[in-house]
Structure formats: C-alpha cells, structure tokens
Amino acid sequence: MTAMVAATGLTKRFGDFVAVDDLSFAVNRGEVVGFLGPNGADKSTTMKMITGYLAPTRGSVSVCGLDLFREPIAVKSQLGYLPEGAPLYGDMTPRGLLDFVADARGLRAADKRRRIDAAVARIQLQSVLHQPIETLSKGFKRRVGLAQAILHDPPVLILDEPTDGLDPNQKHEVRHLIQEIAADKAIIISTHILEEVDAICTRAMVIARGKLLVDGTPRDLVTRSSTFNAVEIVLQDPALGEAVQAALQALPGVDAVSAGTVAGQRRLVARPARGVLIIEPVQTLLREKGWQAEQIRVLPGSLDEVFRDLTSQVGGEATRS
Amino acid sequence: MKNLWVVTRRELAGYFLTPLAYIFIVIFLFLNGVFTFYLGNFFERGQADLQPFFEFHPYLYLILIPPVAMRLWAEERKTGTLELLMTLPITLWDAVLGKFLAAWLFTATALALTFPIWLTVSYLGDPDHGIILAGYVGSLLMAGAYLAIGACVSVLTKNQVIAFVITVVICFLFVVSGFPIVLDFFSAWAPPLLVEAIAGLSFLTHFDAITKGVIDLKDVIYFLTLIAFWLYANAVMVEAKKAG
Numbered sequence: 001m002t003a004m005v006a007a008t009g010l011t012k013r014f015g016d017f018v019a020v021d022d023l024s025f026a027v028n029r030g031e032v033v034g035f036l037g038p039n040g041a042d043k044s045t046t047m048k049m050i051t052g053y054l055a056p057t058r059g060s061v062s063v064c065g066l067d068l069f070r071e072p073i074a075v076k077s078q079l080g081y082l083p084e085g086a087p088l089y090g091d092m093t094p095r096g097l098l099d100f101v102a103d104a105r106g107l108r109a110a111d112k113r114r115r116i117d118a119a120v121a122r123i124q125l126q127s128v129l130h131q132p133i134e135t136l137s138k139g140f141k142r143r144v145g146l147a148q149a150i151l152h153d154p155p156v157l158i159l160d161e162p163t164d165g166l167d168p169n170q171k172h173e174v175r176h177l178i179q180e181i182a183a184d185k186a187i188i189i190s191t192h193i194l195e196e197v198d199a200i201c202t203r204a205m206v207i208a209r210g211k212l213l214v215d216g217t218p219r220d221l222v223t224r225s226s227t228f229n230a231v232e233i234v235l236q237d238p239a240l241g242e243a244v245q246a247a248l249q250a251l252p253g254v255d256a257v258s259a260g261t262v263a264g265q266r267r268l269v270a271r272p273a274r275g276v277l278i279i280e281p282v283q284t285l286l287r288e289k290g291w292q293a294e295q296i297r298v299l300p301g302s303l304d305e306v307f308r309d310l311t312s313q314v315g316g317e318a319t320r321s
Numbered sequence: 322m323k324n325l326w327v328v329t330r331r332e333l334a335g336y337f338l339t340p341l342a343y344i345f346i347v348i349f350l351f352l353n354g355v356f357t358f359y360l361g362n363f364f365e366r367g368q369a370d371l372q373p374f375f376e377f378h379p380y381l382y383l384i385l386i387p388p389v390a391m392r393l394w395a396e397e398r399k400t401g402t403l404e405l406l407m408t409l410p411i412t413l414w415d416a417v418l419g420k421f422l423a424a425w426l427f428t429a430t431a432l433a434l435t436f437p438i439w440l441t442v443s444y445l446g447d448p449d450h451g452i453i454l455a456g457y458v459g460s461l462l463m464a465g466a467y468l469a470i471g472a473c474v475s476v477l478t479k480n481q482v483i484a485f486v487i488t489v490v491i492c493f494l495f496v497v498s499g500f501p502i503v504l505d506f507f508s509a510w511a512p513p514l515l516v517e518a519i520a521g522l523s524f525l526t527h528f529d530a531i532t533k534g535v536i537d538l539k540d541v542i543y544f545l546t547l548i549a550f551w552l553y554a555n556a557v558m559v560e561a562k563k564a565g
Contacts, residue, residue, distance in 0.1 A: 014564065051408045054564060076410040083408070087401030089331075091338040103327040104409040132338075148405075 002065050004029050004156050004186035005050060010059035012045050012210075019045045021210035022059070027186045027203075029155075032178060034201035034218075035190040038311050042210045043190035044084045047160050050188070051081045063156055077105065080154035082162055086145030090134030094125050094144045097133065101148045115151055122177065123147040138165040146174065150181065157181075159189045163196060175200045194303040197221075208311040221306050223274075226255075228301025230271045231282045236292045238266040244291055251285060253278045265294070324411040328419025329426070332393070336427050341388070349385055349431045356381065357438060369446025374438055375456040375532040379496050379524050382467045387488040389428060390471025391481045393420045394555075398562065399479040407563065417556045421472050421548075428464045432457065452534035459531030462544035463524055467492050469551035476558040492524075499523025 003026035012020040019042045027033050035043040048054040050061050052072050061068040063075045089097055098119065102112045120126060123143045128136055133144060142165055149157060162178070163171040178187060178200050191197065197204050198218050206213040206221075214221060222228055235241060241259055245268055248257045253276040258269050272278045279298050286293055336342040353374065357363050361373025397403040406416060442448050471488040478484050497503050498519050508516045520526050527540040 048404070053404050053408050073410045073412065076408060079408070081405075081408045083401065083404040085401055087405055089335070089402055090400065091335065092331075096334070100327065100331045101409065103330075104324055104411055106410070 003027060003062075004064055005188065006062045007046075007050065008060050010046065010049055010061065011057045012042070012049060012054065013057045019210050020049070020056075023207070023210070023212055024059075025205060025212065025215060027156075027188060029186055030183055031203055032182050032187045032189065032201045034197040034204045035188060035207055036192065036194070036197060036204055036307065037190075037207040039192055043207055044160055045210075046207065047081075047084075047158050047188070047190060051079055051158055052076055053083075077152075078154055078156055080149035080152065080157045082145045082149045082159045084160040085164075086142045088133045088141060088144055088148075091132055093130050093132055094120075094136075094147070095129045097144065098148060098151060101151055105152045107152060115153070119147045119151045122150070124173075139167060139170050142166060143170075143174075146177070155185055157185055157187045159187070161191055162189055163191070163193065171196075194307060198303060206307065206310050213310045218303065222301040222303055224309075225301035225303070225306045226271050226309075227269065227299045227305060229277055229279075230269055230299045230301075231279050232295075232297050232299055233268045233270070233282070233286075233293045234262075234295040235266040235268070236294045238264075240291055241266040241268070244268060247285060247289065248282065251278065251281050253281065269299070324415040325419045325422070328406075328411065328416055329423045332420050332423030333426060336389075336423070341392075342427065345385065345389065346431045346434060349381070350434060352381055352385070353377075353435050353438070369442055369448040371438065371442055371448070371453050371456055372532065374435070375460060375528075378460050378463065379528060382464055383489060383492050383496060386428065386464060386467035387471050387485045387492070389424050390468050390488060391475050391484040393424060393472050394476040394559065395479055395481045395484045398476070403559075403563065407559075413556055413559060417472075417552055417559065421469060421552055421555075424468045424472065425461075425465050428468065429461055432461060432464065449534065452532075455534050455536050456532040458536060459528050459540070462531070462541065463528050466495075466524065466544050466547045466551075469548040469555070470495075473551045473555040473558060476555055476562055495522065495524050497523070499525035 005027040006025075008024050010020055010023040011018070023046060025033075035046065037043050045054065049056045050063070050068075052061075052068050052075060055069075061075075064078045066075050066078070068075045089100075092100070095116075098116045099112075102116055107115055120129065123146055125140070125143060125147055128140050133141060136144070142162070146159070146162060149159065159178075163174050166174060175196065178189070181187075182200075182202075189196075189201070201218055203216065204218050204221050205215045214224075233244070235244060238261070245257050245259050248254055248268065248270045251270075253272055254270050255273045256271045258271070260267050260269075270278060270282060283296070285291075286296075356377035357371075357374040361376060363373045366373065394403070397406060407413075411419075439453060442453075443450075467488075470491050471484070474488045474491065475481070475484040477487070500523075504516055504520055507519055521543075527543045530537055530540050
C-alpha cells in the first residue's frame with residue numbers, strides 16, 4: 001500500500017535558520033498522526049510545506065501518490081487543511097465562507113448543497129450560520145475552520161492545533177469527530193497537548209528544532225518514561241524510609257529509587273530498568289520484612305515526562321521505535 | 322480559470338459586505354459632479370462634450386483608487402487568510418487576476434453610475450458619442466493601471482494605511498511625469514529622447530490622447546502593459562511574502 005502522505009528529506013531554511021531539518025515520514029490510511037513538539041517548534045512549517053503553502057528548501061512531498069511540486073492543484077484537491085489559528089474572512093458569514101470554499105473546490109449544485117449541509121450538521125454550526133465570522137467566539141471560529149477543512153470529505157486532513165482555544169466539551173467533540181472520520185483517511189494533527197495524543201492518535205511524532213526525535217505509537221512513547229511500570233510506595237512509618245530505600249535499591253531489576261515527602265508521608269518511587277516488571281519482587285520484599293505500606297501502586301508512566309526529556313536535550317539524536 | 326471567477330466573486334461581494342463600497346460610490350459620484358460642474362465650468366464652456374468630466378479623472382483616481390486596492394492583499398496577510406486561500410486548489414494567477422478583476426469591476430460599476438452626466442450633455446446638446454465612449458474606455462484603462470499598482474503595493478505590507486500612502490506616491494509619480502514643470506526641468510539638459518520617455522510614462526499623456534477621441538493602439542498598449550507589469554510583480558511578491 002502506498003502511503004497517503006509521504007515526505008522525503010523535507011528541509012526548510014529561513015536565511016541561516018534551519019526550521020525543518022531533513023524530515024522524512026509516511027502516513028497511511030486509517031492513521032491519526034500527532035505532531036508533537038514545543039511551541040515554536042516547526043510543526044506548523046512542516047504542515048505548510050505538506051499543504052503546498054511554503055516551498056521547501058529541499059526535499060519532496062507526495063499526497064495520494066501525486067507529487068506536490070509537479071501537480072500542486074491536484075494535491076491541494078486531496079487535502080483538507082486547518083491552518084494555525086484558523087484564519088477566516090471575518091466579514092463573511094460561515095455560510096458564505098463555506099460557499100466560497102465549496103466553489104473553489106469545484107463542488108457544484110446539489111452536491112455542493114449536500115456537502116455544506118453535512119459539514120454544518122457535523123460541526124453543529126446551524127446557530128451561527130448567518131452571523132459575520134468576526135462576531136463569533138473563538139470556539140465557533142475554530143469550528144468554522146474545521147468545517148471548511150472537511151467540507152469536501154478529503155482523503156487527507158492536516159489540522160494545525162484543532163482544539164486550541166476550545167473548552168473541554170468542545171475539545172471532546174472535536175476529538176470525537178476526528179475519531180469518527182479517521183477510518184478511511186490519513187490525518188495529521190499538531191498539538192502540544194499530550195492528553196490529546198493519548199486520546200486520538202494512533203501514532204506520535206515528536207519534532208523539536210526541526211528534527212524528528214521519535215516516531216511511534218503513544219504506547220511506545222510512554223514506555224520510554226522512567227516512571228513507566230515504576231512502583232510507588234507510601235510508608236506508614238516514615239522512620240523506615242532509608243532502610244526501605246536501600247533494600248529496594250538492592251533488588252534486581254530496580255534502576256533507581258527516589259524518595260520524597262508528600263503531605264507528611266514518606267513516598268518512595270522505584271524505577272525499573274527498561275522493560276522489567278518489579279511489582280512482584282517489591283511486594284515480596286515488603287512482606288518478608290514485615291514493612292507496612294499504606295499504599296502501593298504501579299505508575300502508568302507519563303507522556304509529559306517523555307516529552308520533557310526528549311525536547312530538552314540539545315540536538316537530541318533521532319531515534320525510531 | 323473557472324476559479325478566477327470564484328475569487329473575483331468573493332472579492333467583489335467583500336466590497337459590499339462593508340460600508341466601503343457605498344461610501345466609495347457616493348463620494349466618487351459627488352466629486353465627479355463637483356469637478357465637472359464647478360471646477361470644470363461644464364455649462365460656461367458651452368460645448369457639448371465631457372472634456373471637463375474626464376479631465377479630472379487622473380487626480381480623482383489618485384485619491385479614490387488606492388483605498389479600493391489597499392485591502393486586496395494586506396488584509397489577507399494580516400489575518401492569515403492568505404494561507405487559507407493559497408492552500409485551496411486555485412493557482413497563484415487565479416488569485417492575482419481574480420482579485421484585480423474584482424477591484425476593476427467594482428471601479429467600472431462606479432464609473433458606469435456617472436451615466437447621468439452623459440445623459441445631461443446629450444439632452445443639452447448634440448455631443449460626439451464616439452468621443453465620450455472613448456473617454457470612458459480610457460478612464461477605465463487608467464483606473465486599471467492605478468489598481469494594478471495598488472494591488473501590488475498591498476502585498477508588500479500588512480498595514481493598509483501604509484499600502485494606501487505608498488500607492489498614492491507611486492501613482493502620483495506616474496501622473497506628474499507628464500507635467501510641463503517636470504518635463505521643462507529635464508528638457509533643459511537631458512536628451513530629447515529621455516524627455517519623451519519620461520513624458521511617455523505619464524498617465525496624463527496617454528489618457529489625454531484617448532479622451533480627445535483617438536483610441537490609439539499605442540495608448541491602449543501602454544495601459545495594458547502597465548497593468549501586466551504590476552500584476553506580474555504582484556504575483557512574484559505574493560510568492561515571496563508567503564514565507565514571512
């Protein structure tokens with residue numbers, strides 16, 4: 001199966017500044033790929049190149065097997081795009097804007113009416129359809145931007161921060177919408193909200209300083225967290241802290257043990273070496289020694305932590321999992 | 322090319338979504354009246370023609386055309402909608418020509434609404450309708466040149482006021498290069514060929530020729546070339562400014 005979106009050696013320089021550095025990836029049908037990265041990292045620049053807005057300094061892009069630079073118009077017809085900040089013509093109404101986009105996308109007559117009605121119903125824009133866009137709330141503006149992106153039911157969707165500025169309910173709706181239409185499309189979203197990646201993405205790409213740092217499933221990503229499968233123990237008797245810490249440290253498979261005091265309670269976290277499950281040895285140890293734990297649990301790992309680790313390393317090496 | 326019309330339609334509708342269109346048309350007609358009947362001594366001249374009407378168009382356009390053109394690209398760049406527009410399946414030329422055409426059609430509408438002046442002169446006397454028609458054609462061509470300059474300049478800045486001022490200055494240069502005072506300055510020392518070239522750049526030289534009733538191919542080509550040049554520069558600038 002050929003990839004729906006393929007980028008090869010994509011590079012963008014602005015003068016001396018390298019915004020995107022030799023980025024290659026492919027996205028298949030059914031995938032929802034999350035571009036993750038610190039703010040100002042070049043997720044948006046990458047998206048602008050895929051959608052044909054910015055010409056790359058080097059590299060190539062193909063969408064649905066069509067080369068972007070040889071057939072830009074054919075490629076643009078296959079794409080739905082929500083640019084960063086959802087820019088819209090403020091003096092138009094949502095209805096007028098959708099009408100214009102439908103015309104530009106070559107939709108005609110009955111087909112055009114049907115598509116507009118479908119998008120309006122799906123995004124729930126009925127109540128604001130005839131108000132000037134500049135008078136709408138941020139959430140509604142974002143939704144109008146989404147409606148124009150999905151209007152022509154494109155096989156490839158590129159959404160730059162689709163849930164930015166939405167309230168939690170609206171975020172949920174947008175995520176639900178993306179999941180609903182994802183099956184037969186290739187979707188790329190950019191975000192700096194990690195829960196979003198967990199919620200809707202089948203794949204995450206961490207991009208920082210223009211380089212691809214990691215490309216894997218959200219699950220892969222979280223296993224890189226040092227607290228993934230780590231064991232947290234809250235002791236009843238704070239005085240035991242040091243003894244327990246030393247004993248845990250000596251257990252095979254335990255990489256490091258950190259100790260802290262939270263709300264007057266002694267809290268220990270034993271981090272396992274990669275890929276090792278340590279909950280059973282820890283429980284056995286506590287039972288044998290007769291140490292009482294008030295609470296013991298396995299930590300799920302944290303995407304936040306992985307994200308911080310990856311993006312704070314200067315020029316971290318690109319790895320793939 | 323069918324998308325050219327899609328762009329034109331949106332842009333044209335855009336004029337009428339704000340009060341700009343109505344204010345423009347009212348002021349345009351009002352000033353035309355003032356210039357023609359008071360400053361132009363339309364009645365006192367006792368001649369059945371529209372010379373006093375057309376005579377003031379180069380100056381009228383100097384102030385009234387830049388506001389029509391200044392929003393074309395500056396607003397798109399400021400609000401970021403340029404990205405929306407240029408990622409739709411339309412070509413760069415669809416966008417450039419579509420916008421220009423919308424502005425030109427809008428100006429043509431305002432110009433067409435001056436028809437009562439034509440009716441007046443026909444009622445009062447027996448004018449040469451061919452000359453009047455030539456005047457309208459010339460005026461429309463000149464408006465096109467002003468608009469093409471304004472469209473190109475509006476790509477250069479996200480600020481519409483700056484776009485307005487720069488457009489006025491450039492258009493002003495194209496007008497005054499035909500003034501005797503400017504030409505006298507050059508003719509004192511420059512070779513006649515250069516003086517002629519400078520005069521040849523002026524809107525006035527070519528517009529006057531047309532309003533006298535002679536639609537010379539070279540005057541038409543002058544305006545069309547000017548429009549083509551500025552629209553080409555417009556397209557190049559859009560391509561260049563997308564990055565920033």
